[in-house]
Amino acid sequence: MANTDRMEKLVSLCKRRGFIFQSSEIYGGLGSVWDYGPLGVELKKNLKDRWWRAMVHARDDIEGLDAGILMHPRVWEASGHLAGFTDPLVDCKQCKQRFRGDDPRIRGTPGQPDAQCPVCGTKGMLTAPRMFNLMFKTFMGPVEEDAAVVYMRPETAQGIYVNYLNVQQASRQKIPFGIAQIGKAFRNEITPGNFIFRTREFEQMEMQFFVRPGTDEAWFEFWRHERMGWHERLGIRKERLRFHQHGTDELAHYAKAAYDIEYEFPFGWNEFEGIHNRTDFDLSRHQQFSGKKLEYFDQERNERYLPYVVETSVGADRTALAVLCDAYHEEEVAGENRVVLRFLPSIAPIKAAVLPLVNRDGMPEVAKRIHDDLRGRYTVFYDDGGSIGRRYRRQDEAGTPFAVTVDGQTTQDGTVTVRHRDTLVQDRIGAGAIAGYLAERVAT
Numbered sequence: 001m002a003n004t005d006r007m008e009k010l011v012s013l014c015k016r017r018g019f020i021f022q023s024s025e026i027y028g029g030l031g032s033v034w035d036y037g038p039l040g041v042e043l044k045k046n047l048k049d050r051w052w053r054a055m056v057h058a059r060d061d062i063e064g065l066d067a068g069i070l071m072h073p074r075v076w077e078a079s080g081h082l083a084g085f086t087d088p089l090v091d092c093k094q095c096k097q098r099f100r101g102d103d104p105r106i107r108g109t110p111g112q113p114d115a116q117c118p119v120c121g122t123k124g125m126l127t128a129p130r131m132f133n134l135m136f137k138t139f140m141g142p143v144e145e146d147a148a149v150v151y152m153r154p155e156t157a158q159g160i161y162v163n164y165l166n167v168q169q170a171s172r173q174k175i176p177f178g179i180a181q182i183g184k185a186f187r188n189e190i191t192p193g194n195f196i197f198r199t200r201e202f203e204q205m206e207m208q209f210f211v212r213p214g215t216d217e218a219w220f221e222f223w224r225h226e227r228m229g230w231h232e233r234l235g236i237r238k239e240r241l242r243f244h245q246h247g248t249d250e251l252a253h254y255a256k257a258a259y260d261i262e263y264e265f266p267f268g269w270n271e272f273e274g275i276h277n278r279t280d281f282d283l284s285r286h287q288q289f290s291g292k293k294l295e296y297f298d299q300e301r302n303e304r305y306l307p308y309v310v311e312t313s314v315g316a317d318r319t320a321l322a323v324l325c326d327a328y329h330e331e332e333v334a335g336e337n338r339v340v341l342r343f344l345p346s347i348a349p350i351k352a353a354v355l356p357l358v359n360r361d362g363m364p365e366v367a368k369r370i371h372d373d374l375r376g377r378y379t380v381f382y383d384d385g386g387s388i389g390r391r392y393r394r395q396d397e398a399g400t401p402f403a404v405t406v407d408g409q410t411t412q413d414g415t416v417t418v419r420h421r422d423t424l425v426q427d428r429i430g431a432g433a434i435a436g437y438l439a440e441r442v443a444t
């Protein structure tokens, strides 16, 4: 299957089955904003919960935070975003398309006669690059004036830096320790696209780990391996994951070292997590701009210092896209084609479907009782519409790992079959044992 086909099929499946819809579709859609439907919201929530459990609950040295999207405008001066969070924007005067100045498809030098538009092919009509700030601006209060400008945060990290002493003092953490946060971020991207890969509104899962200068390189190594392990344990195929180390020409202004974790999407290898050694850049800038001392007092060593920061920053949406791409399979089963999403059971939106084999002989009643008993503990789905084969296929497309079927034997001996999505093996177990059976298999 060609890769563009694969992506198109995935986008269409996501819409059809209620994973992801185009924002404001009935109005023609809003560029690069996507809405998560009933299955998508469960998938993304499971990913976020899994991240939170691994980063916050499973560790004693990381605390959680949920900071506001709007922050004091000086934050963005200090962070360097106001001056430096820009992309070069190039327009084609012929076809009116916009590009990033560093778009590899552009031939020649934008602004010069040799530059060729990658869309319409016209030469000499590309403007010289203009720097374009990616932050969304809005106004706080009723008056739209310069003094009232606030920004929609382009990353969640700054909310952590400005709160780092609050959190440290309230939780009595000692360095090294981290602060984790999940939240929305906004970037007015010039060329958004590839479905939910690059959007203007997205969610980040970020953790900032505060360490003593000099120990930063070891912690950086620790965290980049730890994060790769997290993606592998999510069930993403290892051969589609790799590190990309930033060369000196790629490093962001704040970073001493950086690795991306990349996934091989149908449209190529691309970053979905960044691990950065941000040194004391952010804290020293906030100290300078706020005039407040942000040093940490290390009692054991009896010294004061500004901690260094190792950051792990992963997009919830890009992770969802990597998981969807990786789980998507088309295969032939008994002469019929099926599409199946092979999610790890613990992140599957629906854990089990409950199906009466036929709509008579007391089977629907028993199936409904089983469904009602499981509901509340697991996301389960009752379905009695259409042939059993069709219903299995629908669940395969939703990525449901188990289908519990009530058949003629159930009414005699109280057993049901449990069909496994990936192997198609069917186990026969007592109806009373279903909850325990699921518990063993969906908790990983």
Ligand code: ATP
Binding pocket: 155, 187, 189, 196, 197, 198, 199, 200, 201, 202, 203, 204, 271, 272, 273, 274, 313, 314, 315, 316, 317, 318, 319
């Ligand atoms: P890119 O080079 O793709 O623009 P970036 O290096 O600017 O990404 P970071 O600032 O390091 O990205 O952000 C960390 C993570 O946030 C990214 O790895 C990605 O998962 C997510 N992210 C960043 N920008 C977007 C976006 N426009 N849409 C969706 N997710 C995003």
